[in-house]
Amino acid sequence: MGFSTDAIHAGQEPDPATGAVSVPIYQTSTYAQTELGRDKGFDYARSINPTRLALERSLAALEGGKSAFAFSSGMAAITTVMMLLKAGDHVISSANTYGGTYRLFVHIFQQFGISFSFVDTSRTEQIRHALRPETRLVYVETPTNPMMEITDLEAVVVICRERNLISVCDNTFMSPFLQRPLALGFDIVVHSTTKFINGHSDSVGGAIITARPEHGERIGFAQNSAGAILGPMDSFLVLRGIKTLGVRMQRHDANGRALAALLADHPRVGQVYYPGLPDHPGHEIAVRQMDGFGAMIALDLGSLEAARAFLNGLRIFTLAESLGGVESLACHPASMTHAAVPQEDRQRMGLTDGLARLSVGIEDLEDLEEDVERGLAAMKS
Numbered sequence: 591m592g593f594s595t596d597a598i599h600a601g602q603e604p605d606p607a608t609g610a611v612s613v614p615i616y617q618t619s620t621y622a623q624t625e626l627g628r629d630k631g632f633d634y635a636r637s638i639n640p641t642r643l644a645l646e647r648s649l650a651a652l653e654g655g656k657s658a659f660a661f662s663s664g665m666a667a668i669t670t671v672m673m674l675l676k677a678g679d680h681v682i683s684s685a686n687t688y689g690g691t692y693r694l695f696v697h698i699f700q701q702f703g704i705s706f707s708f709v710d711t712s713r714t715e716q717i718r719h720a721l722r723p724e725t726r727l728v729y730v731e732t733p734t735n736p737m738m739e740i741t742d743l744e745a746v747v748v749i750c751r752e753r754n755l756i757s758v759c760d761n762t763f764m765s766p767f768l769q770r771p772l773a774l775g776f777d778i779v780v781h782s783t784t785k786f787i788n789g790h791s792d793s794v795g796g797a798i799i800t801a802r803p804e805h806g807e808r809i810g811f812a813q814n815s816a817g818a819i820l821g822p823m824d825s826f827l828v829l830r831g832i833k834t835l836g837v838r839m840q841r842h843d844a845n846g847r848a849l850a851a852l853l854a855d856h857p858r859v860g861q862v863y864y865p866g867l868p869d870h871p872g873h874e875i876a877v878r879q880m881d882g883f884g885a886m887i888a889l890d891l892g893s894l895e896a897a898r899a900f901l902n903g904l905r906i907f908t909l910a911e912s913l914g915g916v917e918s919l920a921c922h923p924a925s926m927t928h929a930a931v932p933q934e935d936r937q938r939m940g941l942t943d944g945l946a947r948l949s950v951g952i953e954d955l956e957d958l959e960e961d962v963e964r965g966l967a968a969m970k971s
């Protein structure tokens with residue numbers, strides 16, 4: 591089946607109880623048992639819920655995984671992945687991840703005796719140099735948030751297979767429409783479904799998709815034990831969003847490419863970080879492992895004042911945290927999404943105070959181009 595056929599049908603068969611074509615919102619916490627020790631496959635809604643189950647089946651199909659698990663946020667999903675580890679284990683992670691991921695690793699999981707090396711995973715040799723006997727997991731975000739660095743997923747798989755490490759990819763920026771890490775040999779994909787997968791900025795959620803049955807079993811156990819599940823209403827919303835994921839991503843990608851080209855040529859803009867630009871250091875890998883370049887663009891405007899003028903000058907792009915919705919959003923990573931990352935680490939990765947990040951929506955391109963020009967014009971020359 592093609593991607594959009596799966597997006598509309600996989601896991602979303604008509605409801606067996608009523609024939610409802612749209613998966614119903616099973617807003618229940620428990621299920622009547624037919625007799626002692628016998629139920630209809632559903633016992634308690636933290637463990638299993640038909641609306642969530644439909645979403646999990648849909649996500650497994652789209653990412654090409656064996657099983658999928660839906661969570662109350664992207665961070666809940668990442669937290670649950672880390673429950674595969676124990677005290678003494680070591681993790682190698684992309685240095686430039688979403689700021690909340692960094693915060694979770696450093697300020698929560700380090701307390702439990704898990705250690706981390708943060709490296710530039712776009713340079714695979716840095717992963718090799720960070721390997722230790724106790725390394726258990728490699729965690730990559732690609733493209734990274736917000737610097738848009740590209741990690742060669744197949745090269746990471748080679749290292750992880752040699753050393754029997756769990757490979758985890760945060761695929762939030764691409765969605766399974768544009769990148770499928772499991773098909774390239776990764777073990778686990780995580781998502782903030784809050785972003786492109788739901789796509790309408792009306793639900794916070796997360797997901798884990800696993801390729802190996804042993805990981806699926808342990809993640810399922812952790813999901814039920816820790817309990818950070820996605821509720822039925824949000825599961826319904828994400829299912830609804832998924833139905834248009836293919837068409838939305840095509841439009842996001844087309845708008846993203848066009849705006850990145852405009853910005854790259856603009857005299858008021860410094861560096862533009864977008865993997866579709868031929869001079870992006872990860873461009874060739876992006877062409878190989880992605881089916882498009884997506885809608886996330888970072889641009890360096892030279893100073894905090896310039897970034898402020900630009901962001902305040904926009905009218906269609908809304909100044910807000912988050913990304914991946916149908917509406918265009920803009921943010922200032924240093925003071926918003928990545929404020930949790932220490933300033934010296936931000937500087938090291940190029941995340942300057944003059945950096946702005948755009949999540950390009952699916953509005954009419956001409957309006958978005960005009961808006962970006964308006965923002966740039968608001969900067970003092």
Ligand SMILES: Cc1ncc(COP(=O)(O)O)c(C=O)c1O
Binds near residue numbers: 663783784
């Ligand atoms: C790449 C990435 N991963 C994970 C998260 C966390 O997801 P959530 O906000 O749904 O907890 C985010 C949030 O911005 C993100 O951008």
